[in-house]
Amino acid sequence: xxxxxxxxxxxxxxxxxxxxxxxxxxxxxxxxxxxxxxxxxxxxxxxxxxxxxxxxxxxxxxxxxxxxxxxxxxxxxxxxxxxxxxxxxxxxxxxxxxxxxxxxxxxxxxxxxxxxxxxxxxxxxxxxxxxxxxxxxxxxxxxxxxxxxxxxxxxxxxxxxxxxxxxxxxxxxxxxxxxxxxxxxxxxxxxxxxxxxxxxxxxxxxxxxxxxxxxxxxxxxxxxxxxxxxxxxxxxxxxxxxxx
Numbered sequence: 001x002x003x004x005x006x007x008x009x010x011x012x013x014x015x016x017x018x019x020x021x022x023x024x025x026x027x028x029x030x031x032x033x034x035x036x037x038x039x040x041x042x043x044x045x046x047x048x049x050x051x052x053x054x055x056x057x058x059x060x061x062x063x064x065x066x067x068x069x070x071x072x073x074x075x076x077x078x079x080x081x082x083x084x085x086x087x088x089x090x091x092x093x094x095x096x097x098x099x100x101x102x103x104x105x106x107x108x109x110x111x112x113x114x115x116x117x118x119x120x121x122x123x124x125x126x127x128x129x130x131x132x133x134x135x136x137x138x139x140x141x142x143x144x145x146x147x148x149x150x151x152x153x154x155x156x157x158x159x160x161x162x163x164x165x166x167x168x169x170x171x172x173x174x175x176x177x178x179x180x181x182x183x184x185x186x187x188x189x190x191x192x193x194x195x196x197x198x199x200x201x202x203x204x205x206x207x208x209x210x211x212x213x214x215x216x217x218x219x220x221x222x223x224x225x226x227x228x229x230x231x232x233x234x235x236x237x238x239x240x241x242x243x244x
Contacts, residue, residue, distance in 0.1 A: 021099065022097035022098055022099040022126065023097065023098060023099075023126035023127040024095045024096070024097055024127070025095065025096050025097070025098045025124060025125075025126055025127055025128065025129060025130070026093070026094075026095050026129040026130070026131055027050065027060070027093070027094050027095070027096060027124075027129070027130045027131075027135070027136060028091050028092070028093050028130060028131045028135030028136065029048050029050075029064065029091060029092040029093075029094075029106060029108075029135060029136045029137075029138075030064065030085055030089065030090065030091045030092075030134050030135050030136070030137045030138075031046035031048070031064050031090070031092075031108050031110075031137070031138055031139075031140050032074075032084070032137060032138075032139050032140065032166075033139075033140055033142075033164045033165035033166035033168065034139050034140065034141040034142070034164075034165070034231070034233045035164065035176075035228065035231050035233055036074075036075075036164040036165070036166045036168045036176065037068040037069050037071065037074050037075075037164075037166040037168055038064070038066070038067070038068050038069045038074075038085065038089045038090045038091075038166060039064055039068075039090060039110060039140060039165055039166045040064050040065060040066045040067055040068055040089070040090025040166070041065055041066060041067065041090065042067075042068060042166070042167035043110065043111055043112060043144065043165065043166060043167045044063070044111035044112075045063030045064045045065055045090065045092075045111055046063065046064045046090075046092075046108050046109065046110050046111065046140060046165075047061075047062075047063055047108065047109045047110075047111065048060075048061060048062055048063065048064060048092040048106070048107070048108055049061045049105075049106070049107040049108075050094065050096065050104055050105070050106055050107075051104065051105045051107070052102055052103070052104060052105075053102075053103040053104060053105045053121060054103060059094070059096040059104065060094035060096050062092050062094065063092060063111070064090040064091055064092045065090060065091070065092070066088055066089055066090035066091055067088045067089060067090060068089070068090065068166045068167065068168065069084065069085060069086055069088070069089035069090070070086045070089075071175070073086065075175065081133060083133055083134060084134055085133075085134040085135070085137075089134075091135060098124060098125070098126040098127075099126060100126060101123060101124070101125055101126075102123070102124050102125075102126075103121060103122075103123055103124075104121065104122055104123075104124050105119060105120075105121055106119065106120045106121070106122065106136060106138065107119050108120075108138050108140060110140055110142060110144070110165045112142070112144030112145075112165060112235075113144065113145065113146070113237045114142055114143065114144060114145050114235040114236050114237045115140075115142055115144070115165070116140070116141060116142050118138050118139070118140055118141075120136070120138050122136060140165050141165075141233055141234075142165050142233070142234070142235050143162055143163065143164065143165070143226050143227075143228075143233060143234060143235025144162070144163050144164070144165055144167070144235060145160055145161070145162050145224050145226055145235045145236070145237040146160065146161040146237075147159070147160045147161075147185075147222065147224045147237055147239055148160070149222060149239070149241070151214065154213065154214050155211050155212070155213060155214055156185075156187075156211065156212050156213075156214050156222065156241065157209070157210075157211055158185045158199060158209060158210055158211070158212060158222070158224070159202070159207060159208075159209045160183060160185070160199055160207070160208050160209070160224045160226070160237075161205075161206055161207050161208075162181065162183060162206045162207075162208055162226045162235065163205065163206045164176060169204070169205030169206055170201075170205060170206035171204050171205055171206070172201065172204075178201040178206070180228050180229055180230050181201075181208075181226055181227070181228055181229070182198075182226070182227055182229055183198070183199040183208040183224065183225070183226040184196060184197065184198050184199060184224070184225055184226075185197055185198075185199055185210060185212050185222060185223065185224050186212070186222070186223045186225070187212060187214075187215050187220055187221070187222055187223075187241065188220070188221050188222075188223055188238075189215070189217065189219050189220055189221075190219070194215040194220070195212050195213050195215060196212070197210050197211065197212040197213075198210055199224070208226070214241070220240070220241040221238045221239065221240050221241060222238060222239050222240075222241050223236065223237070223238045224236070224237050224238070
């Protein structure tokens with residue numbers, strides 16, 4: 001009987017040891033801008049966080065690094081799950097230790113001011129790498145907007161640089177055609193809109209400008225909103241306006 005219990009104990013310990021031992025699991029994450037290319041060094045990279053979904057335990061975090069990839073290969077890709085990434089295409093690489101089947105949360109945010117967050121989930125198995133094809137790829141919607149304002153005789157002169165989240169340029173007649181984008185500036189106090197005006201394309205790459213009448217008083221902010229008329233992809237940014 002003692003030999004039997006000894007066998008049970010040793011078997012249990014062996015099973016427990018196997019369950020407790022974590023295996024290194026390689027993960028490659030890529031972030032592709034909606035309607036464009038991979039997000040990498042040119043825009044400061046996309047912020048990537050990997051967590052165990054059940055417990056919230058942090059597995060890895062960092063930024064995508066590398067280039068935007070091959071334009072033709074990305075923009076002319078077709079078919080089911082086309083391979084769009086070349087070796088130089090931006091990616092975040094990590095090796096995490098998993099002890100068992102794990103549901104993982106992937107959170108991605110662009111580095112640009114008007115970035116949004118994307119959360120994706122995937123089941124991972126210990127030792128089974130996530131590197132096939134383009135890796136774990138998520139699409140990041142949004143447009144990056146960098147505004148600048150100048151006060152002039154009761155008017156606000158607005159210059160806004162608008163670009164894809166990968167930094168791809170908006171140009172007249174280009175792959176990302178300026179004619180496809182509508183950009184507007186508006187002034188707000190709280191939830192009340194005080195004024196609004198269109199911003200027209202001015203210079204390459206992706207500069208839109210215009211004039212909006214200034215409104216006095218404290219708590220005024222300027223909002224720049226841009227969208228692609230064909231895809232609906234949009235971006236937003238706001239900055240405070242100092243009273244004069």
